[in-house]
Each structure stands twice: as C-alpha cells, then as structure tokens.
Amino acid sequence: xxxxxxxxxxxxxxxxxxxxxxxxxxxxxxxxxxxxxxxxxxxxxxxxxxxxxxxxxxxxxxxxxxxxxxxxxxxxxxxxxxxxxxxxxxxxxxxxxxxxxxxxxxxxxxxxxxxxxxxxxxxxxxxxxxxxxxxxxxxxxxxxxxxxxxxxxxxxxxxxxxxxxxxxxxxxxxxxxxxxxxxxxxxxxxxxxxxxxxxxxxxxxxxxxxxxxxx
Amino acid sequence: xxxxxxxxxxxxxxxxxxxxxxxxxxxxxxxxxxxxxxxxxxxxxxxxxxxxxxxxxxxxxxxxxxxxxxxxxxxxxxxxxxxxxxxxxxxxxxxxxxxxxxxxxxxxxxxxxxxxxxxxxxxxxxxxxxxxxxxxxxxxxxxxxxxxxxxxxxxxxx
Numbered sequence: 001x002x003x004x005x006x007x008x009x010x011x012x013x014x015x016x017x018x019x020x021x022x023x024x025x026x027x028x029x030x031x032x033x034x035x036x037x038x039x040x041x042x043x044x045x046x047x048x049x050x051x052x053x054x055x056x057x058x059x060x061x062x063x064x065x066x067x068x069x070x071x072x073x074x075x076x077x078x079x080x081x082x083x084x085x086x087x088x089x090x091x092x093x094x095x096x097x098x099x100x101x102x103x104x105x106x107x108x109x110x111x112x113x114x115x116x117x118x119x120x121x122x123x124x125x126x127x128x129x130x131x132x133x134x135x136x137x138x139x140x141x142x143x144x145x146x147x148x149x150x151x152x153x154x155x156x157x158x159x160x161x162x163x164x165x166x167x168x169x170x171x172x173x174x175x176x177x178x179x180x181x182x183x184x185x186x187x188x189x190x191x192x193x194x195x196x197x198x199x200x201x202x203x204x205x206x207x208x209x210x211x212x213x214x215x
Numbered sequence: 216x217x218x219x220x221x222x223x224x225x226x227x228x229x230x231x232x233x234x235x236x237x238x239x240x241x242x243x244x245x246x247x248x249x250x251x252x253x254x255x256x257x258x259x260x261x262x263x264x265x266x267x268x269x270x271x272x273x274x275x276x277x278x279x280x281x282x283x284x285x286x287x288x289x290x291x292x293x294x295x296x297x298x299x300x301x302x303x304x305x306x307x308x309x310x311x312x313x314x315x316x317x318x319x320x321x322x323x324x325x326x327x328x329x330x331x332x333x334x335x336x337x338x339x340x341x342x343x344x345x346x347x348x349x350x351x352x353x354x355x356x357x358x359x360x361x362x363x364x365x366x367x368x369x370x371x372x373x
Contacts (some may be wrong), residue, residue: 015270041274047280050279050280052300052304096362098368118361120365122331122332141365
C-alpha cells in the first residue's frame with residue numbers, strides 16, 4: 001500500500017512503522033476523552049456496530065486489531081441516533097457503512113480506517129461525516145441515491161497506481177443511481193469530529209489531514 | 216538445616232508453578248476471546264502527555280456483535296438472523312417520530328426496492344461464480360457479504 005501522506009512518527013522511535021504509529025494515534029484519541037465517552041476494543045474479528053442507546057453520547061470507538069487490516073468494522077444504519085450525536089469510529093482494519101439513515105439534525109458519524117472504507121445503501125441514504133481512510137474509499141453498492149455531507153479523504157491514490165491515479169483512492173463503481181457529496185470543511189472552522197484533531201495539521205507539524213483539495 | 220533447604224525448595228517450586236499456570240491461563244483466554252489481557256499504557260502518546268491506562272471493553276456490552284474471521288456468516292439466512300435480531304432491538308429504542316420518518320423514506324417506492332433486490336440477487340449470483348473459479352478472491356467475497364447485508368437490511372426495515 002502506498003500513501004500520499006505518511007503517518008507521522010508518533011512513537012518517536014525513528015523508524016518507518018506507520019501501523020504502530022496509527023495504533024498509538026487511535027489509543028490517544030480514546031485517552032483524550034473521559035472513559036464513559038469512549039469504547040476501546042481489542043479484537044481481530046469483525047465488529048458489527050448497530051448505533052443504539054448504549055452508544056448515545058460516545059465520542060470515539062477504537063477497534064484495534066493486532067496487525068494491519070485486522071479489527072474490521074461494519075456499521076449498520078443509525079436511525080436511532082439522536083440530534084447532536086458526534087461519534088468517530090476508528091479501526092485498524094476496514095470500515096463498511098451499510099445504509100446510513102441519519103435524518104436527525106446535527107448528527108454525525110465519522111470514520112478513520114487503516115484499510116478501505118466501503119459504503120452501500122439500498123434506500124435513500126443521508127449522513128454527515130468526515131471519512132479518512134489510509135487506503136481506498138469505495139462507494140460501490142449505492143442502489144439508491146445517497147448524500148454525504150463533509151469530506152472524504154482517501155490516502156491511497158497516486159502512489160499505488162502512478163500510471164492511473166484515477167484507478168483507486170475514491171471509487172464510485174457500480175452505482176445504480178448516484179452519490180452526492182456536499183463539501184463541508186470542518187477543519188477550516190475548527191469544528192473537527194472527535195479524534196480528528198490529532199490528525200490535523202493545525203499544530204504546525206505535518207499530519208494526515210494536511211491534504212490538498214482537488215480543484 | 217536440610218529441612219530448611221527442602222522448605223525453601225518447595226516454596227520456589229510452588230512459585231514457579233503459579234507463574235506458569237497464570238501465563239497459560241492468560242494465553243488461553245487471549246486465544247479463546249481474541250481479547251488481549253494486557254492493559255495498554257503508552258507513555259509517549261501522540262500528545263506527548265502520559266497516557267491513561269486503557270482497559271479493553273467487551274463489545275457485547277454495547278450491543279455489538281463480533282464475528283470471528285474463520286466463522287463469518289456465509290449464507291443469506293445467517294446474515295438475516297444476525298441483522299433481524301438487532302433491528303428488533305433498535306426498533307424498540309427509536310422514537311415513533313424517527314421510525315415514522317424512516318418508514319416514509321423507505322416506502323417511497325416499494326416497486327423500485329423490489330427491482331433493486333432482484334439486481335442484488337443477480338450480483339450475488341455473478342460474484343459467487345467468480346468465487347467458485349477463484350476461491351481466494353477477497354474482493355468477490357467482500358462484495359457478496361456487502362450485498363447480503365444490504366438484502367437483510369431491506370428485508371428487516373419497515
């Protein structure tokens with residue numbers, strides 16, 4: 001996997017161990033909130049999350065696998081979400097978001113994953129989110145129109161396919177209708193989702209969110 | 216003097232036994248649950264501040280379902296079972312207004328949904344054929360799973 005922006009040397013050991021740095025980032029994202037606002041899970045399987053009352057008020061869920069690509073997450077529709085929810089799911093594997101149904105005002109569910117981000121829907125889907133993936137973002141099973149308000153940052157574009165930079169990164173294959181993405185830069189107004197502050201370049205040192213907008 | 220040596224020897228042997236037993240128990244627990252027993256503490260965290268001790272939670276306590284990589288749902292029925300149970304729980308938690316809103320959006324065009332379900336079935340068939348030819352094709356396997364999950368959702372939501 002080649003990425004355009006490297007995970008900074010968070011553990012300060014001077015070596016190119018990006019995954020170890022990513023894990024450290026996830027742990028720190030959890031540690032930055034009171035324990036009743038986070039869920040820290042260590043598991044190498046696939047964790048299926050059904051946003052429910054138990055997760056109301058949570059800020060960060062970090063699913064940590066013991067190797068790159070382990071600790072996958074499936075998130076299923078979040079119709080029971082309440083207004084003002086602002087949760088970030090972090091995974092050392094991939095994240096699949098099935099049927100986002102966020103009809104509540106100001107409710108956000110953002111994701112940060114080491115592996116791919118995949119989204120699929122069969123009904124009209126809506127969600128507000130910032131999506132960061134260290135690999136590819138695939139909007140590949142959208143069978144009804146969907147809309148995402150926020151940002152999609154897929155960090156695996158150019159270096160993996162130098163001859164065809166369009167090949168991956170953000171892919172919208174096999175869409176039967178269309179996916180609308182409304183650009184809303186929460187980094188600019190300082191309204192970052194939980195955990196993203198640690199990825200942001202606001203402190204002056206290069207970080208994962210120092211991306212360039214596509215013109 | 217000899218008795219003292221024997222007693223000390225027994226104490227040493229007992230201590231080694233306890234340590235070995237505890238080590239074995241920890242490894243067995245990790246193997247069975249996938250949960251690492253160690254508490255995580257990173258002194259040099261991203262922020263440069265000493266990090267709090269993180270104790271891994273049990274996903275089940277938050278209504279999550281963990282699937283072991285070697286025991287993933289392989290059929291539509293297995294996905295339906297997993298998802299229907301959870302949707303039932305969520306239904307009881309959602310406010311009537313929220314559920315009504317979801318219902319309206321979903322039932323906008325039932326005919327269209329039926330058509331999409333047929334498309335899903337065709338796609339599943341197509342990717343199962345691919346998987347038959349290439350059993351290690353990870354992309355095809357993941358594609359089938361996503362489509363099955365979507366089909367389950369369509370069957371369980373109002």
